[in-house]
Amino acid sequence: MGFSLTLSHIIMVISSVCLASAFSVYAFYTGNLVQNELAQNVNDYKRIVSMQLEIVYATIDNSTNPPHFVIYAKNIGYLSLTDFTFLDVYVGEYGKAQLFLYNAAAEAGSGQFKVTTANGDLVWEPRETVTIRAYPLNNVNGTIFEAKLVPSKGIGSSYLFPAPPS
Helix, strand or coil: CHHHHHHHHHHHHHHHHHHHHHHHHHHHHHHHHHHHHHHHHHHHHHHHHHCEEEEEEEEEECCCCCCEEEEEEEECCCCCECCHHHEEEEEEECCCCEEEEECCCCCCCCCEEEEECCCCCCCECCCCEEEEEEECCCCCCCCEEEEEEEECCCECEEEEEECCCC
């Protein structure tokens, strides 16, 4: 009876150590998953905050038919913007702004916008001001207008402006 009792104690100790080891491995694995998820969320937030656009000035240019909107905007974040297809530009009469989609060859009456960077390289770098020309489909009417820039990830900007004097 002494040998079988000792053997059963050894088996119980070994199984207890195995269970404790398995629990420790699972706890470390779960902890690493939580840590990685938290680190990813922090990186995503830093990236969102690193992309900040600010509208500096906006007006209407009557040199085309129909007239078009001209928006001057500055990248006040830390990341460059290279793909303008994911930039939403909303411009129009206050409360009735319309979405304009990017087209590098946009022209009067197309319902699209184009971007001109200060140095002409089509990379909107930090601290650089760009000119955005939004070409509405129809004539521009109203007294107060709004412009809004919304990047796919990041912080955009809104701007209210009056119609230029005629």
